[in-house]
Amino acid sequence: MPESDKKSKMAALNEKMAQLDSCCHLGKVRTNLVPGEGDPEAKVMFVGEGPGQKEDELGRPFVGQAGQLLGQLLSEIGMSREKVYIANVLKCRPPNNRDPLPEEVEACWPWLRRQIEIIDPVLIVLLGRFATERFLPGQKISAVRGKVLRRNIPDLGVKVFMPTYHPAAALYHRDWINPLREDFRKISRILELLASPENQNDLSNLSSEWDSLEIGPKKQHEQGRLL
DSSP: OOHHHHHHHHHHHHHHHHHSSOSSGGGGTOSSOOOOEEOTTOSEEEEESOOOHHHHHHTOSSOSHHHHHHHHHHHHTTOOGGGSEEEESOSSOOGGGOOOOHHHHHHHHHHHHHHHHHHOOSEEEEESHHHHHHHSTTOOHHHHTTOOEEEEETTTEEEEEEEEOOHHHHHHSGGGHHHHHHHHHTHHHHHHHHTSHHHHHHHTOOOSSEEEOOOSHHHHHHHSSOO
């Protein structure tokens, strides 16, 4: 899809969804919708949990302290907010920043699904346990953090994911910041490897509902390649 088409389709989608009265009851208690922002042509899409107080005030994702950390991590790997796309599983802030409810995540899913369809990212980075649960149900963030996984998502097809800690959680658990930084440092290499023709063929052959595309010397030794 040409870049101009992606931009116009994303703008039209977000405008259409914003005109709806509300997807669920959260629409009646939030201040602003937070659709997401960034480059619809991005190769990398970040999906977090939901808007916090600052995001609710401004209508933009990741603009508080967690957003500052996200921006710093992107800068360290030569990326910027303007060159990726950032969204959440929820488009409205839950009261008092409580955890998202399953029915709220489900209500926002058509919007997020269509955003992913338009962007068609090479890699989706899942920030935190709620984003991970949405796309890789039953997988604990502590077990799959930093792994490159692919799953056949209904109505979307095979997508590649890397779960990691949510920046807000890393600010609370300070010992998670370095593992989070390590995961971000993998992103460029993941994109490089996924772009190779050999791995493109591998991606089309998904033998189970989801599997791991491990990256590292062990995999290279076993199969003669990194992915």
